[in-house]
Amino acid sequence: MEKFSVVFYPDDITVSVDKDATVLSACVSAGIAINAACGGDGVCGRCKIRVKKGKVYAHASGNLTFEEREQGIFLACLTEIQSNVEIEIPPESRLSLERVSRKDLQISVDDIYTKSEDIDSGPVVSPAQAYRHVPLATKIYLELPQPNLDDRISDLERIYRAIRAHNDLRIVQTGLANIRRLGELLRSADWRITVTLGNRNGTTEIVLIEPGDTAARNYGICFDIGTTTLSAQLVDLNAQKILGTKATYNKQINFGSDVITRIIHAHSQEGLAQLHAAVTDELNRLVLELIQGHAVDLNDVTCVVCAGNTTMIHLLLQVDPTYIRRDPYVPTANFVPVIRAHEAGLKINPRGLLSCIPGVASYVGGDITAGVLSCGLDKQEDVCLLIDIGTNGEVVLGNKDFLISAAASAGPAFEGSGMQAGMRAAKGAIQKVRIDPKTFAVTCDVIGGGLACGICGSGYIDILAQLLKLGIADKSGKLQAKECGRVRKGDLGWEFVIMDQQASGRSGGIVITEADIENIKRAKAAIYAACSSLLKHMGFDFSSIKKFFIAGGFGTYLDVPNAISLGLLPDMELKRFIFVGNSSLAGARSVLLSGQAALAAEDIARKITYLELSVQSDYMDEYMAALFFPHTDIAKFPSVAYTHR
């Protein structure tokens, strides 16, 4: 097979590919995360690249204008390499990370109970979260009595006996690898050893036996494996302290931005292995960055806890997720036994453990279980709601007596996906706008300053809230005020121009189209209807809700009054809304630190009922009623007032 070199700019990374390989697959080889929301089907039109030099064959695409083609701009997924080429990846096609920031990851639900504090340096487990501190892996330093003629139990039983003096555990497993080294190790260590005990599904295993006293060095990693974002925290398991947090995009995005596209890709030849490698490579990189940044030895990382949606956990474990999306939508495993992390390709201590937070159903995963655990929904006296608006939207209603969940088919609109000028909350994204009520002049707040490349989810909410308030958009989402000079008819229908081509870093300028507004309307209606259907199903309404927990990266940046004015959130007192940040990561951390929390997570996963909205007749009514801004029943939103034109 003929081979060509591909140089990517501005990264200046060169890879070698076969003739006819797509630019998208070359990006994957080069480790460049590119926006391929549709998974490389040529549908989303988001993976635009510019061919600077060399020959390519570009399949036709309605997503490209004639001018773009003239400039050498093509879709990475539809462009096949025919010679050595040089390719530039524009910022808007790229997944960058500037705004997956500390704040995003670290406003933890622990802080609901305690004062907010910089948890980088504070204790992880707040007093109110009363799970006993017994990490997934515990180290015990033992000074064993030397054997003599009166005390000749075997080396292994000598260790068991000493452990039992600390804790009456029934040890059911010790790996052969440990036993093989044991005789020599004990004697060269002069009978002073550190034993790492792992909690494996309620039984105790000797995970490691090390010479000397290493008990002070026991670290764990918790991961939140999101469809879009991967977050990792390095935790000192003894001190119960977070040492550091890192996040990155989930490189599986190269194979599609949503779980369905990835499930389809997993079914292809090599697809499952590619998706598995894409996520584990990134997780391993996060681990390395974390330990290097905190002078921690990889061998002292003894355990990992992962929270993620059901598809993400299947892909992490390289388990075929096909049946998640086939009627009747059954995952292969919700409760995954504790295994060795290396079995899933995670590189910590080779014998270290991996626990995955149990999921509830195909579309309500362990990230939601972790969220419930983390915000203590399962312990509330009052009825509360938890919503997690990520790439998917999940809702849990309940208290100490019941828990019921639903998945809202919100689509990725709030992540900027599938929108004309949408992008993730990264450098160059417009996150806030001010529209002058008289002149309609628009001023933008761009992440990282500099040239705007697109609009992120919270930017859309902000823009739309103002369009509605000013009457530029009406309740159904149609653009009015066509006289204002900023509403124009584009290729895809009416659009409001935020920034024209000259002012922006985006060809064609930055606009919000009626189709975009429709997308947002459907997304917000899906989430609102999921909440109201759950409430109705249980005989409640929004007035019953004492606490409305909002989780997820998007949630953290959500402006509640704006969200209410759109009808995304119900019209309640603002103080009832509680941002819980990355509650999935916080829940995973609890499980890392406490076997009791792990049992609580299992209880939660078992206790949560899953309501399939698509078969609920009420749901469609609720959804249809919510397909207005803020709602067809305006009485539900007394505080919202729009300008009428």
Add this chain to the structure above:
Amino acid sequence: MEKFSVVFYPDDITVSVDKDATVLSACVSAGIAINAACGGDGVCGRCKIRVKKGKVYAHASGNLTFEEREQGIFLACLTEIQSNVEIEIPPESRLSLERVSRKDLQISVDDIYTKSEDIDSGPVVSPAQAYRHVPLATKIYLELPQPNLDDRISDLERIYRAIRAHNDLRIVQTGLANIRRLGELLRSADWRITVTLGNRNGTTEIVLIEPGDTAARNYGICFDIGTTTLSAQLVDLNAQKILGTKATYNKQINFGSDVITRIIHAHSQEGLAQLHAAVTDELNRLVLELIQGHAVDLNDVTCVVCAGNTTMIHLLLQVDPTYIRRDPYVPTANFVPVIRAHEAGLKINPRGLLSCIPGVASYVGGDITAGVLSCGLDKQEDVCLLIDIGTNGEVVLGNKDFLISAAASAGPAFEGSGMQAGMRAAKGAIQKVRIDPKTFAVTCDVIGGGLACGICGSGYIDILAQLLKLGIADKSGKLQAKECGRVRKGDLGWEFVIMDQQASGRSGGIVITEADIENIKRAKAAIYAACSSLLKHMGFDFSSIKKFFIAGGFGTYLDVPNAISLGLLPDMELKRFIFVGNSSLAGARSVLLSGQAALAAEDIARKITYLELSVQSDYMDEYMAALFFPHTDIAKFPSVAYTHR
């Protein structure tokens, strides 16, 4: 490195070796089991070979006569190859298997309780041995309800639920490999599957998930891993039937005939790996022969139970046995957790389990635990003794209330090792003689007929008993009757000629020397003294013993009156002696078939106290007193009468 070819006759096997390699190492490469009792140190003089052609460098050895060297006879361990060579291995240097026969292996202790029967076709577990039938691995056929919108638990939990309908087991582990295949497997199998449940240290694991109904095909293997002999039985785990039994020599003999030599070898570079491979290769060969002979698929062999002495189990698991022979003689593990057989290099189903019967101490291993289990010593009302005379000699005294054990340093004399004309009980071994009381003419009973090559253990007992009875040897073991024409002075002192060079297949003829008699005397004294010391320690004497169980291959061929006349066995009513054959194998089989038996074995191993004879002052007295035939205190052997000369 220069390479030479070595052709072995009469095997006609050719191997290629480096220059300066020893003939012994070439034998190992060729898979030829040769008698290297001392482990290749040039000490035992048993590995004689003849160089037919080619150049060798033979180190000097006192074990070779001038004539032998003239004939090209050298010690394999001291002979280095210097060219392409052809080498003949004489029968007496070779380990062959003719007499490790069905009878040896299959007279089972089960028959103590039931009528003796051909256990090849009969039930394994006799009714009196009331351990409930729950094999180490159990197969259950499940017809799972298909998931639907009202029943959407995950695939794995669906299986758990169905298993719990059979049996309320808490399943704590399911291998990731099983989970990875699960979604596809369940659907292609139309939800009809067979689950193999394994008992792993008191918890339940899903070992295998197979499509369709394979429940009828569930087989296990039990092994007795002796220092000299490996025995294996293929068991139908459902029907509780032995399908077949095979035995072979333990090829570790190439590295030394006794455990001490092997422990030393294990400490050398590659030594542990070589010893591990030597035993596992043979065990795997036995498994293949067994399954091929009974049309069983290897994947249907789901578990293995091994009984063996502590060193053998360490070597099987490739665990360094060094500390077994170093003061204070502590093994690395007596209780080995259940692991996957493949981890120890045993080739059954790749996920199949391996359980090792727990041992008591460095020199009282799991074979003895299995023996106690098998003969039900731990359930006896009366005080009983169990002796196992193999390469080592172990003794257990006890009943339902107590169990105490000791290891007798008997040495390998009863296995024909370290004796002038000694050989294992193989083809060409003299096993019985008749000495005419008047003419002293000797007639021999040779195993397999044909030319005699040496004397096996039971042959020595028989010869010595007659020499004593006829007064040719006196009570101290000195040869008398020097006038008889058969007692002569050889290179190594006085010897009795059984067969001269012409009549025998052995250069120098076949003799029993005073040194041989001394060896036997020490061996029998060690065993007798071990029994009497244990009894004395517990306040008993031989008259307290209601049943005297004799286990082991050698035991099976032991002539009790002869053994009494030597003072090896106490002078008791013959009916109290019970031959239990390979009780180690029988015990392993019980554990294979019953989790209850496995627990009983653990209880036994924990309950058995180990008495270190070498630090017992009484033991040396008992031993010294037994250093006569039959004993210094002739009142202990009223039935024994010798001719006095």
